[in-house]
Amino acid sequence: QLQLQESGPGLVKPSETLSLTCTVSGDSITSSNYYWGWIRQPPGKGLEWIGSIYYSGSTYYNPSLKSRVTISLDTSKNQFSLKLKSVTAADTAVYFCARGKRVTISGVITGLEAWFDPWGQGTLVTVSS
Amino acid sequence: EIVMTQSPLSLPVTPGEPASISCRSSQSLVDRNGYKYLNWYLQKPGQSPQLLIYLGSSRASGVPARFSGSGSGTDFTLKISRVEPEDVGLYYCMQGLQAPWTFGQGTKVDIK
Numbered sequence: 001q002l003q004l005q006e007s008g009p010g011l012v013k014p015s016e017t018l019s020l021t022c023t024v025s026g027d028s029i030t031s032s033n034y035y036w037g038w039i040r041q042p043p044g045k046g047l048e049w050i051g052s053i054y055y056s057g058s059t060y061y062n063p064s065l066k067s068r069v070t071i072s073l074d075t076s077k078n079q080f081s082l083k084l085k086s087v088t089a090a091d092t093a094v095y096f097c098a099r100g101k102r103v104t105i106s107g108v109i110t111g112l113e114a115w116f117d118p119w120g121q122g123t124l125v126t127v128s129s
Numbered sequence: 130e131i132v133m134t135q136s137p138l139s140l141p142v143t144p145g146e147p148a149s150i151s152c153r154s155s156q157s158l159v160d161r162n163g164y165k166y167l168n169w170y171l172q173k174p175g176q177s178p179q180l181l182i183y184l185g186s187s188r189a190s191g192v193p194a195r196f197s198g199s200g201s202g203t204d205f206t207l208k209i210s211r212v213e214p215e216d217v218g219l220y221y222c223m224q225g226l227q228a229p230w231t232f233g234q235g236t237k238v239d240i241k
Contacts, residue, residue, distance in 0.1 A: 047178070047221060047232040062229040063130075096177055103184070105162055114225035115168040117180035117189060 002026040004097050004120035012091075012127050018084040022097030022120060029078050030055040035100035035113040036080045038071060040093040041122070048093075052100055052113060053080055060112070087127045094122040131155050131224050135233035141241040142212045150236045152205045152222035158185075159201060166226035167205045169198055172235075173218040181220075182207065214240060 008020035022036070029036055037052035051061035053071045061069050065084070073080040084091060097120045100113025132155040142148045158166045165185030170178035180189040182198035185205060195210040209216060217240060222233040 046235050047223075049228075049230040049232075060228055064229070101183075103164060105164070112228060113230075114166055115180060115183045115223070116178075117183070119177040119179070122177050 002099065002118060004099065004118065006095060006097050006120045006123040008123060008125070010124060010126060012087055012125060013129050014088055014127055015086055018082070018087050018091060018125055018127070020082045020095055020097075020123065020125070022080050022082075024078045024080075024099075027099070029073060029080060030075055033102055033104075033109060035102065036073065037098050037100045037113065037116060038082045039096045039098060039116065039119070041096070042090075042093040045093075050082065050084075050095075089127050092125065092127045094124050096120055096122045130229055131158075131227055131231050133222055133224055133231050133233040135220075135222055135236050138234060138236055140236055140238045142209075142216075142238055143241050144214055145211050148209045148212050148216075148238065150207045150220050150222075150238075152200075152207070152233050154203045154205075154224055157202045158205075158224050158226045160226060165201060165205075166224055167198070167200065168223045168225060169196075169207045170221045170223060171216070171218050172221065173215075176218075178221060183225075212238075 003025045005023045012018045035052040038050040051071050053059045068085045070083040098116035102109050103114045134153045136151045167185045169182040172178040186198045197208045219235045
C-alpha cells in the first residue's frame with residue numbers, strides 16, 4: 001500500500017529556509033505515471049498547490065511561490081524534498097506531500113498530473129522567532 | 130490561473146438525507162478529448178484530504194457509491210445520496226486542467 005510521510009523541522013525562523021522531505025513507501029518515485037507534489041494549508045484556510053516534480057527531475061511551480069521554491073528528488077532513497085526560502089509568518093501552514101496522477105488517453109500517458117492521491121498526513125510548520 | 134468557487138460554504142445535513150455541493154470554475158475544465166479535469170476531496174477533521182471523485186465523475190478506489198460527481202464545462206456538482214455521520218468534514222473541488230492547480234474554498238459539512 002502506497003504511503004507518503006512528511007518530515008522536517010516544525011519551527012523555522014523568519015527569513016530562513018523551510019526544508020521538508022517526503023518519504024514514499026509502497027511505490028517507486030521513478031514511475032512514469034506520476035508526478036510528486038507539495039500542497040500546503042494555512043491554519044483554518046484552504047489548500048494551495050506549491051509545486052511538483054517528475055522522476056526525470058523536471059519541476060514546475062506555482063507562480064505565486066516560484067521565486068522562493070525548490071523541489072528535488074533522491075531516487076536512491078525514494079524521497080522528494082521541498083525548500084522554501086525567505087519564509088515569513090504567512091508561510092505557517094500544514095504541508096502535505098502527495099502523488100499526482102497523469103491521465104492515460106488511448107493507452108498513452110499524457111500531460112501533467114490531473115489529481116493528487118494519496119496524500120501524506122501532513123506536517124505543521126510554524127514560522128516564528 | 131483558474132479560479133474555483135464552491136457553494137454553499139457551510140452545509141448542515143441530516144443523516145439519511147441527500148446533500149449536494151456546487152463547484153464553478155472561471156473557465157471550462159473540459160479538454161479537447163472530452164475529459165473533465167475536476168476532482169473532489171474530503172478532508173475529515175484532523176486528517177489529510179482524501180480523493181473522492183476524479184475526472185468529474187469517476188469514484189476513487191474504496192469510495193462508497195453514495196458519492197457521485199456530475200457536471201461539465203464550468204459547473205460541477207458533488208452529490209451524496211444519503212448522508213452518513215462519517216461524511217462530515219471539509220469538501221474541496223480541485224481543477225487539474227491547467228497549472229497552477231487550484232482548489233475551491235471548501236464546503237464545511239456537519240450534522241444538524
